Amino acid sequence: MLDLDMGKYGFFVWTSYSAVVLGLAGLIVVTLRANAKHKAALKALQDGSGHDTTGLDT
Amino acid sequence: MINFLANPERFTRVTAPLRPWLVGLGLALMAWGLYLCFASPEDYQQGDTVRIMYIHVPFAYLSMALYAAIGIASFFGLIFRHALADAAAKAIAPVGAVFTVIALLTGSLWGKPMWGTWWEWDGRMTSVLVLLLFYIGYIAIHNAIEDEQRAARSAAILALVGLINLPIIKFSVEWWNTLHQGASVFRADGPTIAPAMLWPLFVMIAATHILTAWLILVRIDSEILARKYRALRARLSYN
Numbered sequence: 001m002l003d004l005d006m007g008k009y010g011f012f013v014w015t016s017y018s019a020v021v022l023g024l025a026g027l028i029v030v031t032l033r034a035n036a037k038h039k040a041a042l043k044a045l046q047d048g049s050g051h052d053t054t055g056l057d058t
Numbered sequence: 059m060i061n062f063l064a065n066p067e068r069f070t071r072v073t074a075p076l077r078p079w080l081v082g083l084g085l086a087l088m089a090w091g092l093y094l095c096f097a098s099p100e101d102y103q104q105g106d107t108v109r110i111m112y113i114h115v116p117f118a119y120l121s122m123a124l125y126a127a128i129g130i131a132s133f134f135g136l137i138f139r140h141a142l143a144d145a146a147a148k149a150i151a152p153v154g155a156v157f158t159v160i161a162l163l164t165g166s167l168w169g170k171p172m173w174g175t176w177w178e179w180d181g182r183m184t185s186v187l188v189l190l191l192f193y194i195g196y197i198a199i200h201n202a203i204e205d206e207q208r209a210a211r212s213a214a215i216l217a218l219v220g221l222i223n224l225p226i227i228k229f230s231v232e233w234w235n236t237l238h239q240g241a242s243v244f245r246a247d248g249p250t251i252a253p254a255m256l257w258p259l260f261v262m263i264a265a266t267h268i269l270t271a272w273l274i275l276v277r278i279d280s281e282i283l284a285r286k287y288r289a290l291r292a293r294l295s296y297n
Contacts, residue, residue, distance in 0.1 A: 002097050003097070008105075013110060016168070027153060027156055028273065
């Protein structure tokens with residue numbers, strides 16, 4: 001049976017879980033965005049378009 | 059095996075098909091683990107704060123395991139000049155740093171209601187804070203030194219020096235009289251936690267480790283792509 005009522009410890013428990021969600025979600029988003037950016041930049045360079053819109057040139 | 063995977067192309071070819079399985083399995087285990095975390099009984103002394111253990115312990119383990127991985131990769135990068143070793147260490151460092159912050163934060167949020175204090179300069183907490191400083195130093199060196207090889211060498215030396223902190227973290231609760239409790243899961247005489255709480259913990263440990271493996275494989279792939287990009291760009295501008 002699921003018990004989500006943390007009583008007087010609610011602040012400590014939910015803040016802890018929120019920190020994990022924020023940290024993990026942040027890492028996943030940053031990692032996936034960087035991966036997509038690097039793939040696009042390399043592809044643009046290999047295609048010889050010379051137009052890098054990913055900002056990796058800087 | 060290490061020699062086999064040291065080739066970046068081969069590494070990508072071998073690990074790319076694993077990634078969807080790892081993220082799928084990790085998320086499924088995480089969902090199951092979270093259900094178990096809140097379906098397990100509360101502790102007779104700690105009440106509902108025991109549920110912080112299910113996230114604090116996995117991230118504390120990971121903060122140390124990832125630093126050990128950086129140390130091993132740095133050793134191979136420094137001594138054997140494996141092409142992938144520095145890329146792997148560099149990709150792991152920010153993940154380890156975030157996980158160390160999570161371990162410190164959740165530990166503090168668990169400590170306040172149980173010990174009556176957010177922080178104490180005891181052996182365990184201080185040595186984990188030192189671990190975070192090593193992570194920050196490692197990342198700072200990579201960002202501060204422009205020459206990639208010089209940055210890798212300097213960061214690797216720091217990473218190897220920092221390895222000495224890992225046994226200090228592990229044995230701090232035995233060497234010193236600390237506020238932090240001693241080991242209760244991986245002990246020579248077996249865990250001292252009730253099975254009803256041990257299972258959710260094991261599922262969360264498995265989920266976080268598998269998701270971390272996926273995250274690191276994607277990050278190493280990004281690092282390989284970035285290095286390929288820089289190499290190709292240098293070649294094109296040279297021609």
